[in-house]
Amino acid sequence: MMGIISSSTYFAVFGAGTLIGATSTLALLRILPKIRKKPTTHWKRGQEENVEFDPIDSSDEYRLVLGVRNDLKMQKGKVAAQCGHASVAAYAKIVEERPELLPLWYRQGGTKIAVRIDSEEQLFEIDKAAKKLNVLTSIIRDAGQTQVAPGTRTVIAIGPAPKSVLDQITGHLKLF
Known part of the structure; x- marks a missing residue:
C-alpha cells in the first residue's frame, strides 16, 4: 500500500x-x-558582403588601427590571433555603442592598420588620447596559455574613425 x-x-x-x-x-x-531593447542598428547579416566601396578622399577614410605591443616579442601567429581578437572586440563595441559607424567603415573596405607600440604605458597613453577625441578603443588581455602571462595587455583597437582623427592619435607610430 x-x-x-x-x-x-x-x-x-x-x-x-x-x-x-x-x-x-x-x-x-x-x-x-x-x-x-530594440536593435541599435539597421545592419543586416551578410550585408557586408554586398557593400560596394565608395571612392573617397583618403584623409577621410574610416579605419581601425590595431596597436600591437612590440616589447612582448610575440610570434607572428600570436600577433595575428591577438589582432583578430581586437578586431572582433572593436566590431562588437561599434554595434553596441555607435552602430552608425559600421556602414561608413565597411563601405570603405573595413580597413585595418597594425602599428607598433613599445610598452603597456604607451598603450594606456594611446587609449587616453583616443578617449579625449571620443574615439572607441578596445584593449585585449591575453588568457596566458601560450607566450605571455595571463592578463597581459597585448593589443589595442582604436576606431574605426576617420584617418585624419586617427593620425592625431597614432600617426607617429611605425607600421607593424
Whole structure:
C-alpha cells in the first residue's frame, strides 16, 4: 500500500512541476520580446558582403588601427590571433555603442592598420588620447596559455574613425 501512495504522490508532484514549468516558459516567451531593447542598428547579416566601396578622399577614410605591443616579442601567429581578437572586440563595441559607424567603415573596405607600440604605458597613453577625441578603443588581455602571462595587455583597437582623427592619435607610430 505504501508503494502506491508514494508513486501517486510522485506523479502528482511531477505533473504539477511540469505544468508550472510549461506555463512559466510560455509566459516568458511572450513577455521577453517586449522587454528586450530594440536593435541599435539597421545592419543586416551578410550585408557586408554586398557593400560596394565608395571612392573617397583618403584623409577621410574610416579605419581601425590595431596597436600591437612590440616589447612582448610575440610570434607572428600570436600577433595575428591577438589582432583578430581586437578586431572582433572593436566590431562588437561599434554595434553596441555607435552602430552608425559600421556602414561608413565597411563601405570603405573595413580597413585595418597594425602599428607598433613599445610598452603597456604607451598603450594606456594611446587609449587616453583616443578617449579625449571620443574615439572607441578596445584593449585585449591575453588568457596566458601560450607566450605571455595571463592578463597581459597585448593589443589595442582604436576606431574605426576617420584617418585624419586617427593620425592625431597614432600617426607617429611605425607600421607593424
